[in-house]
Amino acid sequence: DAGVIQSPRHEVTEMGQEVTLRCKPISGHNSLFWYRQTMMRGLELLIYFNNNVPIDDSGMPEDRFSAKMPNASFSTLKIQPSEPRDSAVYFCASSSGTSSYNEQFFGPGTRLTVL
Amino acid sequence: AQSVAQPEDQVNVAEGNPLTVKCTYSVSGNPYLFWYVQYPNRGLQFLLKYITGDNLVKGSYGFEAEFNKSQTSFHLKKPSALVSDSALYFCAVRESNNDMRFGAGTRLTVKP
Numbered sequence: 001d002a003g004v005i006q007s008p009r010h011e012v013t014e015m016g017q018e019v020t021l022r023c024k025p026i027s028g029h030n031s032l033f034w035y036r037q038t039m040m041r042g043l044e045l046l047i048y049f050n051n052n053v054p055i056d057d058s059g060m061p062e063d064r065f066s067a068k069m070p071n072a073s074f075s076t077l078k079i080q081p082s083e084p085r086d087s088a089v090y091f092c093a094s095s096s097g098t099s100s101y102n103e104q105f106f107g108p109g110t111r112l113t114v115l
Numbered sequence: 116a117q118s119v120a121q122p123e124d125q126v127n128v129a130e131g132n133p134l135t136v137k138c139t140y141s142v143s144g145n146p147y148l149f150w151y152v153q154y155p156n157r158g159l160q161f162l163l164k165y166i167t168g169d170n171l172v173k174g175s176y177g178f179e180a181e182f183n184k185s186q187t188s189f190h191l192k193k194p195s196a197l198v199s200d201s202a203l204y205f206c207a208v209r210e211s212n213n214d215m216r217f218g219a220g221t222r223l224t225v226k227p
């Protein structure tokens with residue numbers, strides 16, 4: 001299995017531009033999570049999906065952030081418009097089933113730099 | 116709401132010595148506890164978890180952790196550290212139907 005796949009691995013953009021991050025979870029996994037990691041705030045959960053349905057998006061910082069999961073094998077996290085304070089590493093993770101005790105498998109992350 | 120604390124930002128040990136990375140948690144019900152490791156420029160990797168049963172949990176790469184309900188702790192341990200164990204370690208807790216909360220992380224450095 002290729003694991004969780006994220007693209008792009010690095011993204012450099014200018015303030016005000018739209019950014020789309022992509023994630024392909026492990027085949028057969030029912031839950032998908034988007035996290036943001038910064039030195040100041042550590043690892044923060046932004047949103048998670050169970051069976052393609054958003055369950056909790058309380059971690060999404062602002063309306064500029066949106067996430068979709070149109071099918072079981074693909075999810076996107078969009079920032080529009082982007083701001084310098086959005087610079088961070090964004091991780092996608094997936095887990096099998098929807099139970100709270102299932103471990104999550106993380107992708108390699110997308111390092112976003114907003115100039 | 117559940118929370119987890121890692122009281123040490125940094126832990127330094129010599130190769131071959133035992134290591135401990137500390138974690139304490141706070142939940143209102145029964146906790147599910149996890150340890151993850153992050154190597155530079157990589158995503159987090161699952162090490163081990165406690166769900167129920169035996170308080171001593173064994174995981175990947177020779178790591179183990181002990182669940183202590185009275186002290187609300189879940190410390191990560193390894194009998195003999197390797198230089199390659201140097202990484203960032205995260206403790207996490209999850210209650211039923213709630214999201215997973217990660218600690219701030221502890222940077223482990225193992226010196227030759």
